[in-house]
Amino acid sequence: MGTAVKFVWLLLLAVLLPSSAAAQERYAVLISGASGGDKYAAQQQRWRSELAAFLATNFAFPDANVVVLDESSDGTSKATAENVRRLLGDLRRRVRRDDTLLILLVGHGTYDGIDAKFNLVGPDLSAADWKDLLDAIAARVVLVNTTESSFPFLEQLSRVGRVVITATDSAQQRFATVFPEYFIRSLADLSSDLDKNGRVSIWEAFAVASAGVKQHYEQRGQLSTERPLLDDNGDGVGREAEAPGEDGAMARALYLNAESQPANANPERAALERQRVALERQLEDLKARRTAMSEEQYQAELERIFVELAKIAQEIRKQS
Helix, strand or coil: CCHHHHHHHHHHHHHHCCCCCCCCCEEEEEEECCCCCHHHHHHHHHHHHHHHHHHHHCCCCCHHHEEEEECCCCHHHECCHHHHHHHHHHHHHHCCCCCEEEEEEECCEEECCCCEEECCCCCCEEHHHHHHHHHCCCCEEEEEECCCCCHHHHHHHCCCCCEEEECCCCCCCCCCCCHHHHHHHHHHCHHHCCCCCCCCEHHHHHHHHHHHHHHHHHHCCCCCCCCCEEECCCCCCCECCCCCCCCCHHHHCCECCCCCCCHHHCHHHHHHHHHHHHHHHHHHHHHHCHHHCCHHHHHHHHHHHHHHHHHHHHHHHHHC
């Protein structure tokens, strides 16, 4: 990335983050698969119940927009591959491009040297299966796989306009993880609001949870068996919260809670939000076309979009 583009990108972040990139609608799918024992079953039940309640109460998610699949439920609420396919198929027809969809996977994962899978009740779904299901969904997807051996999900599901978070940075890390405890807690705790703008972004939740995982092992004098990663630029590499890297820009501007004041209450603000969304689509399309462009063309178009986004963000802040 050229120097001029880096400068504009930093400017954009400075003016954009305190506002938001809130979507029109917000959805959440919480899945806890095969628990592997009473201890894990009780733990997973607590995690999904706490997060579901928090999304409804504190984040004002409509009840119909929060779906839980688990091991103990019956019928269409049981965490089976068939029900996952049905649910994501329904969401494909329901959600729009400007919506945000959070998918949280809690439980256990496996890797056989070829395929990484999230353990469900009955047949499992591999990372490749999840990719096929999610690629058909138009919304901004935030996929958080909190299980062991989850890293291949980041490699395979990475895509421009999508946030992928995994509890591990290697498929070989096969111990049960503590990351879900800290990630769910960080979403629900306003102390995770690192930039003090009154809201917790996906990046902030990831960063605070990562710090919690690190401290968990240090306090016990143990070598950490998990290092969470986040990817949101589509390169399939990811980064740790404390490490340098290009990932994080999208996650820093993405929130699960609704705007305190709807943009449509102000016609001028609503128009600016529509322009912002259109430019974000242009940015996603540009990144997808990068290999077909010269580096000079790509950098010039990238800078143009960033400058326009920065201008719009400044206007939105004036009206906030």
